[in-house]
Every structure is written in structure tokens, then in C-alpha cells.
Amino acid sequence: MTMSLETKLVVSSIALLATVSVVIATATTLLFNDFLIDQLDSQVGSAVRRSTGAVGQSGEVAFLLSPGQAEGTFGARVHQGMVRRAAVLTGAGTVREVAAPPSLARVTSMPVTVSLGPLGDYRMVAAWARDGDLPVTGLPVTGMQSMLSRLVVVEAAVTLAGVALMAVACTLLVRRAVRPLGRLAATAARVSELPLASGDAVLLARVPEVDADPRTEAGQVGGALNRMLGHVETAFAVRRESETRLRQFIADASHELRTPLASIVGYADLTRRSGERQGPQTAHALGRIRSEAGRMATLVEDLLLLARLDAGRPLERxxxxxxxxxxxxxxxxxxxxxxxxxxxxxxxxxxxxxxxxxxxxxxxxxxxxxxxxxxxxxxxxxxxxxxxxxxxxxxxxxxxxxxxxxxxxxxxxxxxxxxxxxxxxxxxxxxxxxxxxxxxxxxxxxxxxxxxxxxxxxxxxxxxxxxxxxxxxxxxx
Ligand SMILES: Nc1ncnc2c1ncn2[C@@H]1O[C@H](COP(=O)(O)OP(=O)(O)OP(=O)(O)O)[C@@H](O)[C@H]1O
Ligand SMILES: [Mg+2]
Incomplete structure (x- = not known):
């Protein structure tokens, strides 16, 4: 696909910026996600410690009510791979029974994410209790998720705004940068329209001085173009000069030949009409001299006329x-x-x-x-x-x-x-x-x-x- 230099530069800069932005945003999101999970895991750890302090009766989730537990904290009892009870702490300080998935039984002391269906995802940890029950404690992931999605929204908005700003700025800058190239092309086009073949005096257009600054790339092209135009002009001048000299020479030569030719014609005519006795050979020779001199006179006149027309001598009008x-x-x-x-x-x-x-x-x-x-x-x-x-x-x-x-x-x-x-x-x-x-x-x-x-x-x-x-x-x- 052929694109103008301007489009190519703008499109590639924007593509580059967009790629870099996406990479940075992705890395930030992943890091932030890890950081939030670490933070949540340590919160879950604290909750577990509070729970183990008040594990209470086997099969009960009363440990949820131990002081310091946050609203929405999840607690469950697992006994020999079976979920016995599961509940969350409500805002009013009571516990509400919830349905727990069987996967809860596989929760260990390493924090994992478990989905509680309509309640969303929870980060959960299990701790050993003396009675053989497994109290599982968890905290909702929703807060962290909403924080992450806020980050993604902000990142997307900033990236889009950046790309838009970049597109405008880049277009302006590139347009400015390629403008000298346009002027160079215009100069070259103007020169190419000149009728150079006519051989008349040519004054070739030049690239303006600002576009011939050797410190810039376009300027180097401009400078080279100007030098080339200078050479072309000189070459034309030299050619014109030599043509003029040649024409002048032909015109002068023809002019100089006219008089002796007229003399030859005149003397031939005079001798033929003189009445002196001439042998047939002499008469023939004189006739030939007369006719050839006449031809030559015509030729010289033609050459002189052509030389004058070539020189652009004004005609009568x-x-x-x-x-x-x-x-x-x-x-x-x-x-x-x-x-x-x-x-x-x-x-x-x-x-x-x-x-x-x-x-x-x-x-x-x-x-x-x-x-x-x-x-x-x-x-x-x-x-x-x-x-x-x-x-x-x-x-x-x-x-x-x-x-x-x-x-x-x-x-x-x-x-x-x-x-x-x-x-x-x-x-x-x-x-x-x-x-x-x-x-x-x-x-x-x-x-x-x-x-x-x-x-x-x-x-x-x-x-x-x-x-x-x-x-x-x-x-x-
Ligand atoms: N009407 C014509 N019929 C046939 N041939 C022609 C005719 N007019 C020109 N030509 C050809 O074109 C050639 C060039 O013509 P041109 O008039 O330039 O030269 P020329 O007649 O040979 O010489 P000059 O006109 O200088 O005495 C001629 O030599 C001739 O062969
Ligand atoms: Mg002729």
C-alpha cells in the first residue's frame, strides 16, 4: 500500500505509542493484582488468627463473631472432607448461613480463590483445629476486583487520550517537517515544465535559501538540487553561446561568399556574351561555371536565410x-x-x-x-x-x-x-x-x-x- 510519508510517520508513531501503552498498562495491572492479592491474603491471615483464637464448639461457625472480624467475612466448618456449616458475617453482627460448594473441602492453609456463586469470589484459608474440624475463613475479593477494574478504566482512558493527543501533535509536527520536501517537489516540478529543449535563454527556478540548509536532510536535497540547477543553467548558457557563435559564423561565411560568387557569375556572363570566339569546350566550361555558380549562390542565400531565422532575426510584419x-x-x-x-x-x-x-x-x-x-x-x-x-x-x-x-x-x-x-x-x-x-x-x-x-x-x-x-x-x- 502506498502512503504518503506524512501518513506513514504519523501512523507508525501512533501504533508504537499504543503498543507501549498497552504493554505498560498490562504490566501495571498484573503487578497491582498481585499486590492486592498479597494484601488480601494477609488480611485473610489475620482473620484466621482471630478465628483460631475462638474456634468454639465443633461444627459451629461462632468464630466469625470473634472481635475484629470484618463484615462479609466467610466462615465454614469442614469435617472429614464434608462441609458441615457455612456462613458470612452480616453488617448487623449476626451470621447468615450460606450454601457452600463442595470444593471448599479442598481448601488448605495456602490461600486460594473459591467462588461462592451469587456471593462472588472469596479468598480462603483453612486452619487445623484441635477437634479435627477444619475451620475455613475467607474474605470477599469483590473490593479488590472493583479496584482493579477502576485501574483498567483509568488506564484505558489515559491511553486513549494520549494516543489522540499524540495523533494531533504528531500530524502537526510531521506536516511541518515534510513541508520543505513539498517545496522542493514544487520547484522541481516548475523546472520540469520549462521548455528546456527550445534552447532559448533559461533561468531555472531555485529552491528557497531556507530549504537549502545543509544541517537538515531536506536542506541537503534542496542544496544539491540548487547546485544541479546551477550546472544545468551553465550548460545551457555554454550551449547557447556556442550555437550563437556557430550561427554567426555561418551567417558571416554566407555573407562573405555572396560577393565573390556574384563576381564569378558576372564574369562568366560577361565572357559568354563578349562575342569573342570560344572553342566548344570553353563554351561548355563557361556554361558549367555559370550554372554551378548560380546554384552555389542559391545555396549561400538559403544558408544565410536559415542562419538568420535561427538567430531569431525579426521578420517584417x-x-x-x-x-x-x-x-x-x-x-x-x-x-x-x-x-x-x-x-x-x-x-x-x-x-x-x-x-x-x-x-x-x-x-x-x-x-x-x-x-x-x-x-x-x-x-x-x-x-x-x-x-x-x-x-x-x-x-x-x-x-x-x-x-x-x-x-x-x-x-x-x-x-x-x-x-x-x-x-x-x-x-x-x-x-x-x-x-x-x-x-x-x-x-x-x-x-x-x-x-x-x-x-x-x-x-x-x-x-x-x-x-x-x-x-x-x-x-x-
Ligand atoms: N512534391 C514532392 N514530390 C516528391 N518528393 C518530394 C516532394 N517535395 C519534396 N520531396 C522530396 O523531399 C526532399 C526534400 O525537399 P527539399 O525541398 O527540402 O529539397 P530539394 O528540393 O531536394 O532541394 P532544394 O529545395 O534545396 O533545392 C526532396 O529531395 C524530394 O525527394
Ligand atoms: Mg525543394
């Missing part, structure tokens, strides 16, 4: 209608791949979002370029803009061969390319979808993909610009 953006992008794609079928489906209302037009255009271009370069001619590509209650969805669907299932989970990764041969032919670097995903995220949206042969759908969803000031878009609202 303008109100934009996605529909015309999609129309333009599809028009460009159509021009680039006239043998594909291009379809557009737009909502009646403007699909307004807030964002950076150039970046969103690039997202659409990348998605449409994929639908064009990774599918054979004749493929139908459908671009759909959908308005939902809180978001705008742009779907780019094609009925081409699709993305292999094993590649699907990685398509948004950097330098992730599906089928190698086809991609290299298409000349992609594998950054297109990484940029789509990063731009979508920077706009507070996301991009998803589903693909089976004949049906590949990329879905970009962006938060809807909730309130549009009238007149800005010309829509009848």
Missing part, C-alpha cells in the same frame, strides 16, 4: 493576403514548368495573415518548385487556400510519385533529400523544405506533409489576422 501570393507563385511555377497542369482554388474572402511577404513568397516558391522538380511532366499540381476560424491553410498537392515512406519523417531536415538520383538531377540542395518549416515557425505557424504515391500534400498553416481594419483590404466586412 505586414498584413498580407495569401491568395494573390499563391496566384503569383503558381504563375511563376507555370512559366518554369509549362508541361505540368497547375490549378488554383481560392476562398471568396481575403486570407489575411501578418508576416513577411518575401519570406512567404519563398515558402510558396519552394513548395511549388518541389511539386515541379520532383514529379514528371503532366503531373497536376493544385494550390488551395482555405480559411479556417483561426488560421489560413495553404495546401500544395500533386499527383506525382510521392515521397518514399522512409524519407517522409526527414523531409523538413536540413540537406535532406529523398531519392538521391532524382534530386541530383533536379539540382536541389535539400534546404528548400527546411526553409519552409523555419519560416512557418517564425510566423507562428507550421507545415505538415502527407504523401502516398499519386497524392502528396504539403499543408502550411498560419495564424489568421483576427481583426482587419475596414478599408485596408477592400473586403465588404
Amino acid at each position: 505586414l498584413e498580407l493576403d495569401m491568395s494573390p501570393l499563391v496566384v503569383n507563385a503558381v504563375r511563376d511555377a507555370h512559366a518554369a514548368a509549362p508541361r505540368h497542369r497547375w490549378l488554383i482554388s481560392l476562398p471568396d474572402e481575403p486570407a489575411l495573415v501578418v508576416g513577411d511577404g518575401d519570406r512567404l513568397h519563398q515558402v510558396l516558391t519552394n513548395l511549388l518548385a518541389n511539386a515541379r522538380t520532383h514529379t514528371p511532366p503532366g503531373t497536376t499540381v493544385t494550390a488551395t487556400v482555405l480559411l479556417e476560424s483561426d488560421r489560413v491553410r495553404v495546401e500544395v498537392a500533386d499527383d506525382g510519385p510521392g515521397i518514399p515512406a522512409h524519407a517522409l519523417p526527414h523531409v523538413f531536415g536540413r540537406f535532406a533529400r529523398g531519392d538521391g538520383s532524382r534530386s541530383r538531377l533536379a539540382g536541389g540542395s535539400g534546404l528548400g523544405l527546411a526553409i519552409v518549416s523555419a519560416v512557418a515557425a517564425a510566423h507562428g505557424g507550421r507545415v505538415e506533409v502527407t504523401s502516398v504515391p499519386g497524392d502528396t500534400v504539403f499543408t502550411l498553416s498560419l495564424p489568421l489576422r483576427d481583426q482587419v481594419p475596414p478599408g485596408e483590404t477592400g473586403s465588404p466586412r
Whole structure:
């Protein structure tokens, strides 16, 4: 059974206290019982001595009337194992005959307890008389019994009160003692809810100083937790620092590469158009230089954009209608791949979002370029803009061969390319979808993909610009 530490401590302390109390009470009762019996036996002894002083006539119980005998004293005559007479001394100083059990005959000079039925238990002793009769003298046990039961009642009451008091005190004390543990758990829970994986600046919660006192056990845990949180924070800071440096390096490198690349492209173009006579080999080489430099320039631009998005560079935040953006992008794609079928489906209302037009255009271009370069001619590509209650969805669907299932989970990764041969032919670097995903995220949206042969759908969803000031878009609202 799982119990809280608090319950466990309280229950076990109470159980312990109750056990100890019961043991003490039992021992006390037994000792007190022995003591009372000893006392009664010595009283019976005195009564016997008084009786033997006045044993009187054989068969009589007149010895009960000897001076000093207490009220309720029992006297009997036993002759050859037979009870001859039995009586008790009344309050009025007379003797009253009572029925005596046969077991009376077995009473000896050692005191024993004998039950007299309705009269209760008696402590009895027999003494030898000169006439051969056995005078038996006894005293009632009832007084002693009532004293014992009073003791038991008092003991029970004290034990119960003690246990109740202990329960309250123990609960309060234990609650106080485990409270720091609760605070430690709360701190740990708060830290565990932080989005540590995001890699942003993290300031971890700490256990309060009072709960980090090394003189207490909870404090030692608290102190250790604080030290650990400190290490985690430092580790994050170091990681952040190195990431920032790496991003900066990529951004700087890409930036530095732009100018020489532009020069190479420029000189290649210049040489090709110069009109100078070139051998076929030189012309081919120049063409290759031009196209490869162009590819490299695109790659460098992509890297620079990703590095900037990673660094969290602020984007432009303008109100934009996605529909015309999609129309333009599809028009460009159509021009680039006239043998594909291009379809557009737009909502009646403007699909307004807030964002950076150039970046969103690039997202659409990348998605449409994929639908064009990774599918054979004749493929139908459908671009759909959908308005939902809180978001705008742009779907780019094609009925081409699709993305292999094993590649699907990685398509948004950097330098992730599906089928190698086809991609290299298409000349992609594998950054297109990484940029789509990063731009979508920077706009507070996301991009998803589903693909089976004949049906590949990329879905970009962006938060809807909730309130549009009238007149800005010309829509009848
Ligand atoms: N519509 C599609 N149909 C089939 N495969 C696709 C489609 N879109 C993407 N892919 C696969 O996903 C991979 C990753 O796409 P991504 O756009 O990131 O890179 P790329 O197109 O190869 O290169 P880049 O876009 O950088 O020029 C592609 O190589 C391709 O295999
Ligand atoms: Mg691509």
C-alpha cells in the first residue's frame, strides 16, 4: 500500500505509542493484582488468627463473631472432607448461613480463590483445629476486583487520550517537517515544465535559501538540487553561446561568399556574351561555371536565410493576403514548368495573415518548385487556400510519385533529400523544405506533409489576422 510519508510517520508513531501503552498498562495491572492479592491474603491471615483464637464448639461457625472480624467475612466448618456449616458475617453482627460448594473441602492453609456463586469470589484459608474440624475463613475479593477494574478504566482512558493527543501533535509536527520536501517537489516540478529543449535563454527556478540548509536532510536535497540547477543553467548558457557563435559564423561565411560568387557569375556572363570566339569546350566550361555558380549562390542565400531565422532575426510584419501570393507563385511555377497542369482554388474572402511577404513568397516558391522538380511532366499540381476560424491553410498537392515512406519523417531536415538520383538531377540542395518549416515557425505557424504515391500534400498553416481594419483590404466586412 502506498502512503504518503506524512501518513506513514504519523501512523507508525501512533501504533508504537499504543503498543507501549498497552504493554505498560498490562504490566501495571498484573503487578497491582498481585499486590492486592498479597494484601488480601494477609488480611485473610489475620482473620484466621482471630478465628483460631475462638474456634468454639465443633461444627459451629461462632468464630466469625470473634472481635475484629470484618463484615462479609466467610466462615465454614469442614469435617472429614464434608462441609458441615457455612456462613458470612452480616453488617448487623449476626451470621447468615450460606450454601457452600463442595470444593471448599479442598481448601488448605495456602490461600486460594473459591467462588461462592451469587456471593462472588472469596479468598480462603483453612486452619487445623484441635477437634479435627477444619475451620475455613475467607474474605470477599469483590473490593479488590472493583479496584482493579477502576485501574483498567483509568488506564484505558489515559491511553486513549494520549494516543489522540499524540495523533494531533504528531500530524502537526510531521506536516511541518515534510513541508520543505513539498517545496522542493514544487520547484522541481516548475523546472520540469520549462521548455528546456527550445534552447532559448533559461533561468531555472531555485529552491528557497531556507530549504537549502545543509544541517537538515531536506536542506541537503534542496542544496544539491540548487547546485544541479546551477550546472544545468551553465550548460545551457555554454550551449547557447556556442550555437550563437556557430550561427554567426555561418551567417558571416554566407555573407562573405555572396560577393565573390556574384563576381564569378558576372564574369562568366560577361565572357559568354563578349562575342569573342570560344572553342566548344570553353563554351561548355563557361556554361558549367555559370550554372554551378548560380546554384552555389542559391545555396549561400538559403544558408544565410536559415542562419538568420535561427538567430531569431525579426521578420517584417505586414498584413498580407495569401491568395494573390499563391496566384503569383503558381504563375511563376507555370512559366518554369509549362508541361505540368497547375490549378488554383481560392476562398471568396481575403486570407489575411501578418508576416513577411518575401519570406512567404519563398515558402510558396519552394513548395511549388518541389511539386515541379520532383514529379514528371503532366503531373497536376493544385494550390488551395482555405480559411479556417483561426488560421489560413495553404495546401500544395500533386499527383506525382510521392515521397518514399522512409524519407517522409526527414523531409523538413536540413540537406535532406529523398531519392538521391532524382534530386541530383533536379539540382536541389535539400534546404528548400527546411526553409519552409523555419519560416512557418517564425510566423507562428507550421507545415505538415502527407504523401502516398499519386497524392502528396504539403499543408502550411498560419495564424489568421483576427481583426482587419475596414478599408485596408477592400473586403465588404
Ligand atoms: N512534391 C514532392 N514530390 C516528391 N518528393 C518530394 C516532394 N517535395 C519534396 N520531396 C522530396 O523531399 C526532399 C526534400 O525537399 P527539399 O525541398 O527540402 O529539397 P530539394 O528540393 O531536394 O532541394 P532544394 O529545395 O534545396 O533545392 C526532396 O529531395 C524530394 O525527394
Ligand atoms: Mg525543394
